[in-house]
Amino acid sequence: MVDAPSYPWSSGVPEPGDFDRPSSARVYDFLLGGTSHGAVDRVLGRDLMRAEPLVESIARENRSFLRRAVTFLAHAGIDQFLDLGSGIPTMGNTHEVARRVRPDARVAYVDIDPVAVAHGELLLGPGTRGVSVTHADLRHPEAVLAAPSVTEVLDLDRPVAVLMFSVLQHVPDADDPAGVVAGYLSRTVPGSALAVSHFSGDDPRVDSEAIRRLTHAYPGGTATPRSGAELAAIIGDVELVEPGLVYAAQWRPENRRHQGPLDTACCGHRAAVGFVRG
Numbered sequence: 001m002v003d004a005p006s007y008p009w010s011s012g013v014p015e016p017g018d019f020d021r022p023s024s025a026r027v028y029d030f031l032l033g034g035t036s037h038g039a040v041d042r043v044l045g046r047d048l049m050r051a052e053p054l055v056e057s058i059a060r061e062n063r064s065f066l067r068r069a070v071t072f073l074a075h076a077g078i079d080q081f082l083d084l085g086s087g088i089p090t091m092g093n094t095h096e097v098a099r100r101v102r103p104d105a106r107v108a109y110v111d112i113d114p115v116a117v118a119h120g121e122l123l124l125g126p127g128t129r130g131v132s133v134t135h136a137d138l139r140h141p142e143a144v145l146a147a148p149s150v151t152e153v154l155d156l157d158r159p160v161a162v163l164m165f166s167v168l169q170h171v172p173d174a175d176d177p178a179g180v181v182a183g184y185l186s187r188t189v190p191g192s193a194l195a196v197s198h199f200s201g202d203d204p205r206v207d208s209e210a211i212r213r214l215t216h217a218y219p220g221g222t223a224t225p226r227s228g229a230e231l232a233a234i235i236g237d238v239e240l241v242e243p244g245l246v247y248a249a250q251w252r253p254e255n256r257r258h259q260g261p262l263d264t265a266c267c268g269h270r271a272a273v274g275f276v277r278g
Contacts, residue, residue: 024170024218025087025116031059036088036119044217051210058206058268062166062197065248065271067097069195072241072252072273073161074101078193080160081107082150082184084138085167088119094163095131106130108150112137138167139175141183159191166269168234169199169223178234185238190278194238197248197271201225206268228270238274245272 026041027048037045048055070081079102083094086109098105109132111117120133132149144150154160162184171177185194201208201224208225215223226234232245243251248271 022217023113023115024215024223025085025111025113028059028166029088029090031056032063032090034088034090036090036116036123044214047214048211051214052207054206054268055211058199061249062269062271063092064254065197065251065269066094066163066165066195067092068252068254069271069273070094070097070161070163071101073193073195074098074105076193077191078102078159078161079105080154080158081105081163082145082154082160083107083109083163083165084144084184085164085170086111086116086120086133087113088116089123089133095128104130106153107132108153109133110136110138110144110147110150138164139171139180141180141187145184145187156187157189159193160188161193161195162188164194164196164198166197166199168196168231169225170218172224178236181234182236185236185276188276190276192276193273194235194276195271195273196231196235197269198231198234199223199225200228200247200268200270201230202227203247203268231270231272235272235274238272239277240272240274245270247271 020040022041022044026037027045030037030041030045081094081098086094089109095105095107098107107130109120114135117133117135124131124133130153132153134147134149136144136147138144145156168177171180181194185192199208200206212222212225228245248269251271
């Protein structure tokens, strides 16, 4: 992992230059049909849609996996969630989903994009108790878990669900994504959980190279699609629940009246949910 900055949770006040380049959080919001994005994000979003027409469906299915995974974990007894690389907490966000099952659920959002953090603080407002937004780099688990806005919300002496939805592809191999995941899970108690989705590099229906090329525009650099075997190695020894590591659309799908083009085979992301056992 890279060396941690001295104050990784400093206030994420956007600089003017932060609006000049697209961010993965804001492009994702655009693909989901949200409103928290700028012209530069829409340009890249449309470029992605032209290069890979399935990208909008891929984003929506990943969001659907978030809803199913968080709901499952809440029913399993988890009432604390650490949402890493959370993006912009728009409609259907983690705390809304969790609180449908557990009204007292607590959620700490973490993102490296200062614009996304500022949007999150604005959308949540001061009246949303038990929820925080932190500007930090998820590559530094010890620092993130020590951030005041995280420690005020989460009690690490109790089980926590570590959420990494469509974010590990932004951690290059040089930064040891397996070490990043282990860094969080090693600091949680037995009974904690991991929910992860990752853009697939071996999905035959998706032009991952086109997406890799276009995401070079992100400040953090090009996304790294990975195979199912590579993601399994990153997850490590987490005890996965059924159906294991599968395409996101295949993870405990809901009954749907209308089947989309990705519902029965692949959807660009592989996904899994598992528990940390003692």
